[in-house]
Amino acid sequence: MSTEPGQESGGKSLFSLQRRERLMEELRAHGAITVRDIAAKLGVSELTIRRDVNILADEGLVSRVHGGATLPSPLDRSTAGRATSHSYSIGMVVPSLDYYWPQVISGARGEAEVQNLRIVVRGSAYDAADNRRQVQALLDTQNIDGLIVAPDMGGEHGKELLRWLNALPIPVILAERRAPSEIPAHKLEWVATDHAFGAGMAVRHLWQEGHRMIGCLTDSTSPTSPHVVRGWKQAMNALKIPLDKSIHEDSAKLDNGDRAKHFDRVLELCRASGTTAMLVHSDTQAVAFVQHCVDRGVDVPGSMAIVGYDDEVAYLAEPAISAVRPPKSYVGKVAVQLMAARLAEGRMRPVHRIDLNPELIVRESSVGAPRVVLEDAL
Incomplete structure (x- = not known):
């Protein structure tokens, strides 16, 4: 971090305030200043003076001109109607x-x-x-x-x-x-x-919809995913769903071809474990998973209920995806x-x-359909 003489611990440089006061004194005395002359007079860089001029102009105290500044003019429309300076x-x-x-x-x-x-x-x-x-x-x-x-x-x-x-x-x-x-x-x-609370809401919603095996599909490269996984595990433990028999898969850094193979593997794991619902982070991943289910003839939500996380694009899917929405x-x-x-x-x-x-936005992907064993659907 670059510093100037007299910088205080609070981050506001007293010298910078004094320097701008000098700029204003020069302007009042002469009506105009040039960046080059005032930088030489104060012994600082031209870049420093340009920054000072920009700050004073943003506060409506000066008018910027090429190479310098003048006192505000009624002809300078850039300062017209400008509010008082920010604190x-x-x-x-x-x-x-x-x-x-x-x-x-x-x-x-x-x-x-x-x-x-x-x-x-x-x-x-x-x-x-x-x-x-x-x-x-x-x-x-x-x-x-x-x-x-x-x-x-x-x-x-x-x-x-x-x-x-x-x-x-x-x-x-x-x-x-x-x-x-x-x-x-x-x-x-x-x-x-x-986010752990949000994941727990999703799991409990799926439990209330009748699902007894609920998987989790996340992206380990996201800073949010560890909290989603933690909340999923806590809710699963509270509901006495065995974690050792539950699906938790990572979908990080997959291109389209690898993603299709990965989703096929997830669906196979769901079939083998009797999993009928998935919490998917993020909801862009949830949209891709829903589309893959449709392509493979897996009905959503009849055979696989899905809740996404983030609620950025979940509503655009067909069917629209229930999602946890952070505030x-x-x-x-x-x-x-x-x-x-x-x-x-x-x-x-x-x-x-x-x-x-966060809040849970309930849509078509997780409610209102009879439960079908995934093995039968496939």
Whole structure:
């Protein structure tokens, strides 16, 4: 993380505020400044001055011009009607911008408007090294006061990333992530869906529909899957369904040809074990599994009941798939609420770690059909 002289532990540089005051003094005295001249006068880089000008322009205090800035002009329409400056800037790094996370971002942005906060979003990947690069880019260029991040926590790189986040001089809120107990991340706060609870809801729903052998199909590369598996196992134990005779298969990293063979194997295991229902994470995987069942003449839900997880595309299947729906927008909303409270109260506020319950959306794939032994269907 790049720093400037006089940077305080809270992440707000006092020198940067003084520098912007000098910029405003120069503007009031001369009506305009150039980036090159003011950088030389203050002994900082031109990039630093450009960032200052952008921040002041975003606050409606200056008008940007080529190579510098002027005092605001009524002819500058970019500042017309601009609201008062935001109290803080929050960086947000998520692993995807096209699945699951857009709703989280939307919830965060909506709450940020209420809290008068600025949200700066960067997309990343399910990769600890890229997560760190994106966070570092925010720290270097955006003058952020806090960070909301959904890091990859797998392996040693993931653990090192958590240690680094915990050591940052600004508050960090994890979204849909929890630091493992072996990492002493005493400063990290988080808001996450209780996915184990959601999986348990799905299992109990299938039990109430008459199913007595309920399998689980997950993707081990997903950070959510371990929690889904844990919830499935806990519910199965509570219902006294023998785990040693139950199906739990991993569908990670399968292309179309391998996936078809894999699903055929799953159906064969279901036939042999008398399994008539499956919990499938994610619901994109559930859609593919339903389509495979249809192609193989296995009636859904008559011969195989299915509940997906995430509820991003489950409703598009034929039949529409029941799915556990995490409160995605509320994850973003509550993360911003936590951040606003942390910035307002500082170190006196206790560390908060919040679980949100998902809901089960019941559709055609898991209800309303007579139970048929899969062996007969095949």
